[in-house]
Amino acid sequence: MKAVRFHEYGDPDVLRYEDVDLPVPGAGQVRIRVAATSFNSVDGNIRGGFMRGPIPVELPHTPGLDVAGTVDALGQGVDGIAIGDYVVGFLPMDRDGAAAQYVLAPAEVLTPAPNRIPLADAAALPLVGLTAWQALFDHGKLTAGQRVLINGAGGAVGGYAVQLAKNAGAHVIATASPRSSAAVTAAGADEVIDHTTTSLTGAVTEPVDVVLNLAPVDPAELAALAGLVRPGGVVVNTTVWMPAPTDEERGVRGIDLFVRSDAEQLARLVSLVDRGELHVAVAERVPLAGLPALHARAAEGAVHGKAIVVPPTA
Secondary structure, three states: OEEEEEOOOOOHHHEEEEEOOOOOOOOOEEEEEEEEEEOOHHHHHHHOOOOOOOOOOOOOEOOOOEEEEEEEEEOOOOOOOOOOOEEEEEOOOOOOOOOEOEEEEEHHHEEEOOOOOOOHHHHHOHHHHHHHHHHHHHHOOOOOOOEEEEEOOOOHHHHHHHHHHHHOOOEEEEEEOOOOHHHHHHHOOOEEEEOOOOOHHHHOOOOEEEEEEOOOOOHHHHHHHHHHEEEEEEEEEOOOOOOOOOEHHHOEEEEEOOOOOOHHHHHHHHHHHHOOOOOOOOOEEEEHHHHHHHHHHHHOOOOOOOEEEEOOOO
8 A cells, every 4th residue: 555654753855655565453443444634733743753752653654643534444342333434533643644545543533424524524623623622621611601812723723723612602812814814703703813913912901711822932922821811710732842821829720732532522523513513624635645745845834724635546
């Protein structure tokens, strides 16, 4: 089968499009014929060798943490999944990913794919959708009537976070650049702040209950976010190389989010998609052989929106 792998850590040019053996599922695993995977920024960090501590991978390594596809074979002891099922999942970060025609996955990370959208497009949902869900509800404890500030709402996680927060009945304040402000408004934001021209400390005049920081801001900007939160509120931060700010005097907690795979939560997201309450946005579809070039564009900051990666069918 065809796959993209890197045999050493480094720049995007270490990625190779090559032939590899078809994997055989072990106990508790299924083999999936991949309809698509997606590109996430963490893929570039893993490839570059910056995540060797928290995410040790065995080389050569196939990237691609998201998968949407068709169950092709079952390992011993797998129940509740049948050959031919359409599934979606967030794969273990330290195992081979889905930038290939076939991939192995633990059965417990998979959930039935949405029916409302093309199967390949479902690869745009797992990692970023789960990040938004866990940030808002597991850590932020967001409820109806609360105010949430989503800093960096123009990206893929932000798009889901705005929709989920609005669906939960929150008042959503979002920051975005002019390029993405229309999409953020369409996702349901009540207020959109142009972060390229406006200071958050001046624009947010009433305290919020939850801040979700998705943007790679400088340390001073990140620290200032705690001052926008009411006493007892929370700052949830996804840029884990900088710790989330706290304000102990006012009881403002800072939480650093590292997303985890959760099939039950992913099934809730799928249900929202199938009910038309959550929109899956795909900015571009890239053939598997083009993944090295996609990594290179991402390293230059030239990838905007969610890209899915589609392997050849034969």
